[in-house]
Amino acid sequence: MSILIKNVLHEGSLVDVAIQGEEIAQIEPDLSFVTAETVIDGTDKAIVPSLINAHTHASMTLLRGYADDMELHDWLQNHIWPMEHKLTREDVYWGAKLACLEMIKTGTTFFCDMYWHMGSTIRAVEDMGLRAMLSSVFIDFGDPKKIAHFKARTKEFFAQTNTSSPRVQFALGPHAIYTVSRESLIWLAEFAREHNLLIHIHLSETKREVEDCVTAHGTTPVRYLRDIGLLGPNILAAHAIWLDDEEMDLLAEYDVKVAHLPISNTKLCSGSFPYRRLHARGVCIGLGTDGCSSNNNLDMFEEMKFATLKRKAMTNDPTAMPASEVWQCATSNGARIFGLNAGRIAPGMLADCLLLDLNHPQLVPNHNLISNVVYAANGDCVDTTICAGKILMRDRHVPGERDIVQEVKARVDALLHR
Structure with missing residues (x-):
């Protein structure tokens, strides 16, 4: 054409x-x-x-407004996960189509997704004409049966030809350190290296996540991932809020990419993203919306404005995160993260x-x-x-x-x- x-x-x-x-x-x-x-x-x-949404859960358009004004872990465990358990493949397909429609209408042409029933989201992306990186979700809660199931499912998926469209890329999607066992994280790191895959993971999103990690592993989330060999340039860390200076140094040293999600983080009161300290270290920061149940829309224009205004308010500095920088996060930084000749x-x-x-x-x-x-x-x-x-x-x-x-x-x- x-x-x-x-x-x-x-x-x-x-x-x-x-x-x-x-x-x-x-x-x-x-x-x-x-x-x-x-x-x-x-x-x-x-x-x-066009804009690049570095982290979302597209089919959560189906849950827009369903369970608002709650603490993150209560929201996830008692409301979102039970409802998601009822979703069919066709539900996910239409939820993803609605997400694609909303992104097209608001200027986004690439999104990085993590969700269930990946085949349904593949169909939606192909049908709607967008680009996407789709993450194969992995959640085992340390259960040996689930570990075996998700390993087998991951191997089976990447052994198949799931799309002929060059617009669709694939990644591994371990949900978080509190939902995926140490054994599986080590296995996923090896699998990613073998198949040259990006690993898309929620990381250091809440204070509780950090405290639980210290209790379970004797160290903080970023150090834990370093110790098990998971950190590297193929890691996309969503949120990355609760970090100390050494952890930020580690993210920079290992060239870890970060997805900043200002509206979702603010709505769920997850914490304050350390933009200036990560930016000063040269960490590549993309911008994302998160899912519609925690945002509650996919408008990256709104995300850009909120990101910069929140930085200014937090730092009491009107020069913090100027428009040119947040524009870069939503365009050229996203292109760099996902290997796109775009931005x-x-x-x-x-x-x-x-x-x-x-x-x-x-x-x-x-x-x-x-x-x-x-x-x-x-x-x-x-x-x-x-x-x-x-x-x-x-x-x-x-x-x-x-x-x-x-x-x-x-x-x-x-x-x-x-």
Whole structure:
């Protein structure tokens, strides 16, 4: 497929952008000589890279608003996990489709997911045209039968061809150190090295997690993972809140990547993310929404604004986490974490991009586009979403969106009566 975007704002100048296949081919002031299957008038629009959601649980759209205003462990053990136990594969498929719809509507084209019934999420991503890294969940609670089951399931999954789409990547998903045994974590570290896989894990999310780790293992979570050989550049640590200085040094030394989840962390009162200290150490920090039962949406524009404002309020420093840095977390840092040739608008980069409506009230006037994007905009400012050179949304319309919404409503009603 070929697309030509005419007269669009890019880094302060009006240009034409030609997309050929899945890549940006040319950016010039005038590409009128270029022919394309689809021509988009970019007048009063700006082209920017699409957003990368570094940690979520997509099908938890089904649980949006279900169990709010609770402490994390009570929320998980007594409400979320029992409800998730009732979910069918088709429920997960439609929940993931709803998540994909919401992300397309709010400018996200890649998400890193951890959830059950991975085959259902694969189908949803393929159908909706997004990119994703999908984590094979592993939770054994130290039960020998569960350890054997999840090891076998993991080996079986990675021995199969689960998708032909280059838009879908796979990772290992040990849930957390308090739900996965030491034996399994060591085995997963070896399996990841053998198969060149990223390991996606919740880490140091709460004070209780740290205290329980010290009680069980005599050390803190980051040191524990180092001691068993799990730390490395292929680790994506979600949350990473309760860290001391030596642990931050370890994350930097081992080139561990971190997903910052400001809204979820604030809503669940998990703690305060040490952004400045990790950033100063050169740790690559991506931005994510977490799942819809703890956020409660997937709008990365909202996440960017909340991330920077919370840093400023906590530090009493208006220069903390400036707009340019949080924009980088949501774009180029995410691309680095997941090995994507994305995060910038330039020839040769993946054609994963957005057209923002510069007539949207939140983007007027346009003194500084990135400042507007971070501090003023929300997902409604996205007019067009393109992923892998394919238009997923144009003029804020996504094909089939009404059908997805109606199906999810019906499935949630059935789930509550199950």
